[in-house]
Amino acid sequence: MHPQLTEKKLVCQEFIQALEACHANGWSRWTGACNQAKDELNMCLRKERIDRTTKNREGAKVRRQKTEQAWKELHDD
Numbered sequence: 001m002h003p004q005l006t007e008k009k010l011v012c013q014e015f016i017q018a019l020e021a022c023h024a025n026g027w028s029r030w031t032g033a034c035n036q037a038k039d040e041l042n043m044c045l046r047k048e049r050i051d052r053t054t055k056n057r058e059g060a061k062v063r064r065q066k067t068e069q070a071w072k073e074l075h076d077d
Contacts, residue, residue: 012044 019041022034 011048012041015041015044 015037019034019037022037023029025033028034
């Protein structure tokens with residue numbers, strides 16, 4: 001398990017726990033029995049990352065517009 005997953009409180013916590021439970025069963029991890037749990041966790045983490053980057057991108061656009069407006073006002077004076 002990735003250390004960054006265990007340290008953070010994520011919306012994907014149930015998927016992390018399901019994968020850890022699957023890995024706790026010795027041979028499951030080596031025979032591919034945990035592949036579905038891992039795929040579900042990856043999709044959940046991907047969705048969370050996409051949502052986070054979209055939110056950050058929108059915030060950056062707003063900050064950039066404010067900066068451009070401030071520079072424009074500075075140059076107009």
